[in-house]
Amino acid sequence: MKLKDSIALVTGASSGIGYAAAMALAKEGAHLVLLCRNPEKGEAAMRAIAQASQNPKIDLLLADLSDQESIRKVGQYARESYPKLDILINNAGAIFPKRRLSLDGLEQHIALNHMGYFLLTHQLMALLRAGERKQILNLSSSAHKLVRKLELDNLQGEKRFGRFYQYGLSKLFNLYFTQQLAQRFGPDGFGVNALHPGVVNTNFSQEGKGFTAFLYRHLGRFMRQPEQVGQQILQLLTADEYLLIEGQYFTPKGVEQPSVLAQDRALAEQIWERSMDWGKIEEYGILD
Ligand SMILES: NC(=O)c1ccc[n+]([C@@H]2O[C@H](COP(=O)([O-])OP(=O)(O)OC[C@H]3O[C@@H](n4cnc5c(N)ncnc54)[C@H](OP(=O)(O)O)[C@@H]3O)[C@@H](O)[C@H]2O)c1
Numbered sequence: 269m270k271l272k273d274s275i276a277l278v279t280g281a282s283s284g285i286g287y288a289a290a291m292a293l294a295k296e297g298a299h300l301v302l303l304c305r306n307p308e309k310g311e312a313a314m315r316a317i318a319q320a321s322q323n324p325k326i327d328l329l330l331a332d333l334s335d336q337e338s339i340r341k342v343g344q345y346a347r348e349s350y351p352k353l354d355i356l357i358n359n360a361g362a363i364f365p366k367r368r369l370s371l372d373g374l375e376q377h378i379a380l381n382h383m384g385y386f387l388l389t390h391q392l393m394a395l396l397r398a399g400e401r402k403q404i405l406n407l408s409s410s411a412h413k414l415v416r417k418l419e420l421d422n423l424q425g426e427k428r429f430g431r432f433y434q435y436g437l438s439k440l441f442n443l444y445f446t447q448q449l450a451q452r453f454g455p456d457g458f459g460v461n462a463l464h465p466g467v468v469n470t471n472f473s474q475e476g477k478g479f480t481a482f483l484y485r486h487l488g489r490f491m492r493q494p495e496q497v498g499q500q501i502l503q504l505l506t507a508d509e510y511l512l513i514e515g516q517y518f519t520p521k522g523v524e525q526p527s528v529l530a531q532d533r534a535l536a537e538q539i540w541e542r543s544m545d546w547g548k549i550e551e552y553g554i555l556d
Contacts, residue, residue, distance in 0.1 A: 269400045271506065272297030275353050277346070279333060279388065280360030282309035284470030285407060287317075288498030289357055294321035296502065301350070303329045303342065303388075305360070333360050333384030334370045336547060343391025353392055354401035355505060358385035361407065361438070363472070367429040374546055375424040377431075381438035386445055387547040397456070403505055404449060408442035408462040410519070413527045415440050418535055423542070443517060443526050444536035445543075450515030451533075459511035461504065466492040466520040492520065 276293050280286035281302035294300045294317050302317070304310030310328045318326045331342035346353070361381040370379035385406055389396075396402055414436030421427065425434050446462040453460065469488035504510060504518060517526040529535070544550065 269354070270297075274355060274401055275299045275301065275350055275399065276355035276357065277301040277303055277329075277353055277392065278357045278359060279303045279384070280305075282306060282313045284472060284494050285465055285468060285497045285501075286357070286359040287313055288494035289359065289501040290498075291317050291320060291495075292498035292502040293355070293505075294318075294323045294326060296506075297323060298355070299325035299327075301327045301329060301346070301353075303331060303333075303360070305330065305332050333388065334376060334380035336372045336383070336387055339384065339387045339391060343388065346392060347395060350395060352398035352400075353395035354399035355403045355405075356389060356392055356396060357405045357407070357501065358389065358442075359407040360384055361472075363431060363435045365431055367425050367434075369424075372546075375429075375434060377434045377438040378424060378441070378546070381435070382441040382445070383543065383547055385442060386543045387549070389445075389449070390547065390549060396458070401505075402453075402456075402458045403510060404446075404458065404460040405501065405505065406442045406446050406460070406462045408446070408464055408517070408526075409436075409439040410464045411436040412440040412443055412530055415527075415529060418529065420538075440527075440530055441539055441543075443530040444539045446517075447515050447531075447533065447536045448540045454514050457511070459514045461510065461514060461516050461518060462526075463497075463501065463504070463518045464520075465497040465500070468492045468494055468497055470494055 276298045278286050278290040281290040282304040290300050290302055302310060302314055307330055310330060314326050314328045329342050332338040364376045368376045370376055414432055443462055446460055449460040469491040516523045
């Protein structure tokens with residue numbers, strides 16, 4: 269199926285990798301749904317992508333992906349507005365310097381970087397089933413390797429909190445989610461993979477005064493550029509083998525093995541079950 273007949277939803281499309289991926293897909297003629305948090309930034313991205321791609325099929329949806337009510341609302345709106353979804357790119361994410369809880373009482377890295385992917389995908393599953401491509405790409409990170417051992421009694425940083433560890437944990441969960449989605453939905457024709465994009469010159473981590481913020485603010489030109497990642501995402505999604513090699517971990521070099529911990533299927537299953545509880549998915553219904 270050609271991209272010009274596809275509908276693609278990209279989260280965090282107002283800047284960085286999400287913006288670049290949306291631009292690359294829009295230039296190929298896909299109908300783009302940009303899911304953004306900030307209305308002004310979202311509208312600016314929509315205008316810039318429409319102008320550069322000369323593609324009139326660019327829509328904007330607004331949601332705070334760290335807030336489950338907001339995710340459920342935007343999910344319902346998408347189900348009422350579109351006949352199908354062919355491609356979902358779960359990308360919106362951040363690193364938070366201090367431990368903060370979301371409105372749902374989850375630690376913010378888990379709420380946004382993990383549950384933002386998990387719950388939104390559930391909300392959009394019926395649309396993805398109706399799509400011909402059935403492709404999901406989850407932005408993860410090599411930072412998942414910072415987690416050597418899973419402390420099941422400290423997943424929300426209740427006992428100890430370190431921002432790099434907690435960010436890494438959320439990115440490990442992205443890999444568990446990818447593995448579980450591929451296992452559960454691969455037989456129905458879904459292609460699900462994860463990408464570590466490299467160190468990319470985006471707005472990521474520019475908040476704060478730490479060393480990482482300094483690096484991202486001042487050494488951007490030595491990093492990978494978001495446009496390169498946008499092109500890699502386009503190539504991944506249009507490669508014939510996307511559906512065949514599902515559940516894989518891509519990096520700028522190609523397919524690689526994630527950490528040993530990330531390959532633990534029993535833990536992946538356990539985190540899936542916990543996420544069902546964190547997202548109150550039984551209570552609100554599973555949309556498959
Ligand atoms: N950059 C890197 O070096 C790097 C490396 C490895 C992995 N990654 C991953 O790549 C993904 C994209 O990051 P990026 O580098 O492109 O960073 P970015 O430029 O900061 O973009 C992050 C996007 O997420 C959105 N976002 C943040 N909080 C949100 C919320 N509560 N609800 C909805 N959207 C929200 C942001 O919206 P606003 O514009 O409103 O802030 C922005 O559009 C992340 O998942 C990150 O973990 C990045």
